[in-house]
Structure formats: C-alpha cells, structure tokens
Amino acid sequence: MTLQNRVFPTGEIVARPFRGEWMGNRGILHDDQRRLGAARWRHKNWICCALEFRGRHRQVMRPRNYTELFFLDDATALAVGHRPCAECRNADYRRFKAVWEECFGPAFATEIDRALHLARVGRDRRQLRHRGQARDLPDGAMFVTDRVWLVWAGQAHEWHEQGYGSPTALPAADVQVLTPAPMVRVLAAGYHPQPHVSLA
Numbered sequence: 001m002t003l004q005n006r007v008f009p010t011g012e013i014v015a016r017p018f019r020g021e022w023m024g025n026r027g028i029l030h031d032d033q034r035r036l037g038a039a040r041w042r043h044k045n046w047i048c049c050a051l052e053f054r055g056r057h058r059q060v061m062r063p064r065n066y067t068e069l070f071f072l073d074d075a076t077a078l079a080v081g082h083r084p085c086a087e088c089r090n091a092d093y094r095r096f097k098a099v100w101e102e103c104f105g106p107a108f109a110t111e112i113d114r115a116l117h118l119a120r121v122g123r124d125r126r127q128l129r130h131r132g133q134a135r136d137l138p139d140g141a142m143f144v145t146d147r148v149w150l151v152w153a154g155q156a157h158e159w160h161e162q163g164y165g166s167p168t169a170l171p172a173a174d175v176q177v178l179t180p181a182p183m184v185r186v187l188a189a190g191y192h193p194q195p196h197v198s199l200a
Contacts, residue, residue: 003061004036007069009079009142009159009178011127013040018161020072021196023049024082029067034060036067040125044117045109048077053088072161074193075150079142079178080127081120083112092194099191104182119180132177134170138188143175152199163198 004015007024013036027042048071060068071077084092086109100112107115122128134143137151148159155167177184187193 001034003034005030005061005067005069006161007071007076007080009076009148010144011080011178013069016161018070018072019051020070020076021051021194022071022074022077023051024069024071024077025049025066025085026069027066028064030061032063041121045113046080046082046116046120047085048074048082048089049085050088072159072163073196075140075142075152075179075196076159078140078183078187078193079180081116081180081183083116096186096191099186099189100182103185103189115182116180119182127178128180129176129178130181131174132184134173134175137170137177138184140179140187140191140193141184142178144178145171145175148178152195157199163196 002015002017004013006014006016006018006020008014024047026040026046029039029042030036058068084096086093097112101107104115120128134156137143139152139154141151142159143149149156150159150164151170153167154170156170157167158165179187
C-alpha cells in the first residue's frame, strides 16, 4: 500500500512509491487506517530527520504516533520549511542554528520554528512563495516555473521524484521561489544542505 506521506517541494503531500533520503515530522496527521486527514501540521516545529538513527525502527504511520513524512532530499525539506532535527541530525542542526544566529541574532529552536512558520504558510494554510532573481539564489534554494528547479553549483537542476536532471543555466529572470525567505538567507550565509546522490 502506497501511503500519502511523500512531500513535494511545492508543498503537496502525496501518495507515491518513492521514499527519498530524509524523513520529517509535523505531528499526527493520519487516522487509525493510516489515512491523512485535512490537517497538514499539528505544531510549528517542523523537522527533517535521518532515516536511520541509533538502530531505532518505526512502523510507518502507526496509530496515535506522529506521521512520518518523506522528502527526496535535504533541499526539498528546506523548501517546504523543515529545519534539521536537533537529535538525529545534531551536527547539521548546530551548523544551521549558528548560521541562523549570524543572520537573525540569538534564537532558541522555538523562535526559529516560529519565524519559519510565518514564512512557509499563509492564513489560507497554503505554501507561501516569494519572488527573486534566479541567478541571485544560493545553492540549495528551489524555485518553480512550469517545473521545479534546484539551484546547485550555480546551475539549475530539474527536480524529479527520483532525483535531479542534468544541469542547465539559471534563467536571467524573476522567478517564484519555493524555499522560505529566511531559509534562503541562511543558505546564502553559508549553510549547505546535504546533496542528493543524483547531484554527485
């Protein structure tokens, strides 16, 4: 059974057979039959976790436990507003927090989550997007035209469910940016997400 727990960079949570390289948590979004309800989050601390940590094993979408969401890669998780987990990705979280504080000043995780939440979803509960010049976006940021793109090594890579396409030149254009504005600033200041295997 393919569960509805795969997250696209455009914010949709869909039922697809790919798992991806990272897992996320926004609280309990599913019922006892492992079906998603209307809610897309239950708290503001959206995190991105490693698939494996200290030998722990979980039954996916177990009743009355948080809904495991899956992302193709780290950049996809950042694009929808998930930060690194402070437990299973402690080194990444500390790097992220240090760069965040360089940009915005000292902050606890709850303050970071609150700021990200204001930048990732609107009052209509849909993904917030902003405008930017594609060629000014840092590596790790994602934008959308008729397709979804990742900026990596100064080029554009088309996002697919299984990985990224061949690099192409960034358009000299104003584009719709998916990655929340504070996250773009953190990326520009030096935080580097872990690259997907298809980018090697």
